[in-house]
Amino acid sequence: MSEYQKPLPIIEFQAQKEFWDGCKKHQLLIQKCRDCGEINRRSVRMLCPNCLSGNLEFIQASGKGKIYSFSTIMAYPPQGFQDDVPYVVAIIDLEEGTRFRSNIVDCDIDALKCDMDVEVVWEDITDEYALPKFRPLKQGS
Amino acid sequence: MEGIKDKVAIVGMGCTKFGENWNMSAGDMIIDAVSEAYEDAGISSKDVQAAWIGSFWTNLPAPSMPLATILKMKYKPITRIENMCATASDAFRNAAYAVASGVIDVALVLGVEKLKDSGNSGLPTDDLAMGNVGTAPGTFRARNFTAPGHFAMLATSYFNKYGLSAEEGRTMLAKIMVKNHHNGTMSPKAHFRKEITVEQVLKAPVIAWPLGLLDCCGVSDGCAAAVLVRKDMAKNFRPDPVYIKAMQIAVGPCEGYMNPKHDWTSVKETYRAGQAAYEEAGIKNPRKEISMAEVHDCFSITEAAIYEDLQFSARGGCKEDVDAGTFELTGELPVNMDGGLKCFGHPIGATGLRMVYEVYKQIQGKAGPRQVKNAELGLTHNLGGTPGGCTVSVIIVGP
Numbered sequence: 001m002s003e004y005q006k007p008l009p010i011i012e013f014q015a016q017k018e019f020w021d022g023c024k025k026h027q028l029l030i031q032k033c034r035d036c037g038e039i040n041r042r043s044v045r046m047l048c049p050n051c052l053s054g055n056l057e058f059i060q061a062s063g064k065g066k067i068y069s070f071s072t073i074m075a076y077p078p079q080g081f082q083d084d085v086p087y088v089v090a091i092i093d094l095e096e097g098t099r100f101r102s103n104i105v106d107c108d109i110d111a112l113k114c115d116m117d118v119e120v121v122w123e124d125i126t127d128e129y130a131l132p133k134f135r136p137l138k139q140g141s
Numbered sequence: 142m143e144g145i146k147d148k149v150a151i152v153g154m155g156c157t158k159f160g161e162n163w164n165m166s167a168g169d170m171i172i173d174a175v176s177e178a179y180e181d182a183g184i185s186s187k188d189v190q191a192a193w194i195g196s197f198w199t200n201l202p203a204p205s206m207p208l209a210t211i212l213k214m215k216y217k218p219i220t221r222i223e224n225m226c227a228t229a230s231d232a233f234r235n236a237a238y239a240v241a242s243g244v245i246d247v248a249l250v251l252g253v254e255k256l257k258d259s260g261n262s263g264l265p266t267d268d269l270a271m272g273n274v275g276t277a278p279g280t281f282r283a284r285n286f287t288a289p290g291h292f293a294m295l296a297t298s299y300f301n302k303y304g305l306s307a308e309e310g311r312t313m314l315a316k317i318m319v320k321n322h323h324n325g326t327m328s329p330k331a332h333f334r335k336e337i338t339v340e341q342v343l344k345a346p347v348i349a350w351p352l353g354l355l356d357c358c359g360v361s362d363g364c365a366a367a368v369l370v371r372k373d374m375a376k377n378f379r380p381d382p383v384y385i386k387a388m389q390i391a392v393g394p395c396e397g398y399m400n401p402k403h404d405w406t407s408v409k410e411t412y413r414a415g416q417a418a419y420e421e422a423g424i425k426n427p428r429k430e431i432s433m434a435e436v437h438d439c440f441s442i443t444e445a446a447i448y449e450d451l452q453f454s455a456r457g458g459c460k461e462d463v464d465a466g467t468f469e470l471t472g473e474l475p476v477n478m479d480g481g482l483k484c485f486g487h488p489i490g491a492t493g494l495r496m497v498y499e500v501y502k503q504i505q506g507k508a509g510p511r512q513v514k515n516a517e518l519g520l521t522h523n524l525g526g527t528p529g530g531c532t533v534s535v536i537i538v539g540p
């Protein structure tokens with residue numbers, strides 16, 4: 001695999017490593033609290049943002065959801081993303097009741113709409129990391 | 142809980158020209174803005190008992206020290222404040238609380254930023270730019286989301302919720318930008334001073350769909366300053382002091398990116414800070430009681446959402462009010478009388494005080510061709526962050 005030039009994930013604690021290990025296996029993981037049952041609607045945490053329990057587990061999301069909002073970046077992308085323009089940034093409402101910020105790929109940009117059904121698709125970027133991105137569900141699938 | 146209402150007065154203000162101030166350091170701009178404020182208040186550094194400086198990115202080594210030297214404030218207490226794009230508003234808030242406490246009689250507050258030397262066209266796009274919000278502690282990647290991209294999603298959601306076609310929505314936003322540019326032509330201290338048309342806004346290069354170049358504010362250098370005193374001393378300085386009526390900040394928990402209950406047609410922090418400020422000032426009907434507002438139009442859609450979150454417009458009512466000219470200089474509730482961030486650009490740490498400067502001058506009847514009729518209660522709204530999680534300051538001042 002050629003040298004990946006864009007920023008890589010920064011891993012600061014074990015749960016983050018588990019999240020990215022899941023991505024490498026093409027599993028989109030979300031955190032759930034074993035004590036209060038809440039889905040973590042923040043980035044990966046050591047403690048449950050609802051009850052502060054450390055008793056968290058990862059559950060596998062279906063990878064399906066809907067576009068909540070999006071924008072097509074046409075100019076001034078951050079360092080490393082110049083060659084990607086135009087690209088789509090979006091907030092995706094996952095079936096499990098949490099949101100995810102990612103890119104919409106493999107799509108006709110002009111046909112994108114809010115509430116469009118999307119599914120996760122994986123971009124293997126290095127030997128350790130894969131990024132979860134989303135693409136519109138094909139009609140009838 | 143006692144509020145700040147009528148405890149603290151502004152007796153002097155100063156503001157530099159905002160723009161590409163290549164020939165001025167941050168220190169030069171500080172001297173210019175503070176000198177104007179001192180002259181306005183009839184004081185000098187020896188009368189100031191404590192100072193607060195707001196600055197976000199400016200590469201001032203230990204930013205409190207330049208004040209001690211360049212303003213000849215040796216051995217006086219000086220505090221540097223940072224609260225994202227609401228930095229200057231928060232510096233103002235901290236200085237005002239010190240005066241309200243009775244410990245300090247005369248305080249200086251200033252906000253300064255020198256961005257044009259950063260080598261970037263927009264804001265720096267390193268990790269610092271988006272902080273922990275954008276990189277979401279290194280896990281959920283958001284690094285190719287830009288600031289315009291985040292605000293553009295507010296527009297996408299707004300158009301979707303209220304059934305506006307892209308053209309209808311973009312035209313509504315363009316009219317807001319045309320208004321601000323028109324006002325800016327009358328502001329000698331503004332960075333951009335030319336009229337634009339709706340057609341120019343719609344045809345400008347797209348930065349982050351549906352926002353184009355002219356939906357975005359500029360990047361500038363600038364500095365603004367204020368002298369605050371206790372209410373009972375105010376008339377010793379000038380016959381027409383301006384009093385603080387409310388001063389509130391709401392800091393969000395950044396849940397908008399991941400909580401499906403978060404509605405991206407509104408900025409909750411704006412609503413919360415506005416509500417709290419209205420309560421503190423005793424305002425029941427903001428649209429009727431507020432005479433004018435300077436708001437954080439970093440992007441066109443931001444100003445549209447602000448109208449609704451500050452209850453100037455009903456939910457979904459922005460288009461109707463924009464079409465009616467409600468927020469124009471001659472309208473029912475003028476907004477961004479000086480041209481806003483759109484014409485002044487946004488030197489992060491200075492913007493909040495530039496807003497207060499405009500309402501202060503308006504209340505004193507010194508706004509020249511921009512003067513609004515019956516300028517009484519003036520509101521400033523200053524936002525840092527993006528719609529999913531931000532800091533919002535709302536300040537209300539009046540005679």
Ligand SMILES: [Zn+2]
Nearest residue numbers: 033036048051
């Ligand atoms: Zn819990």
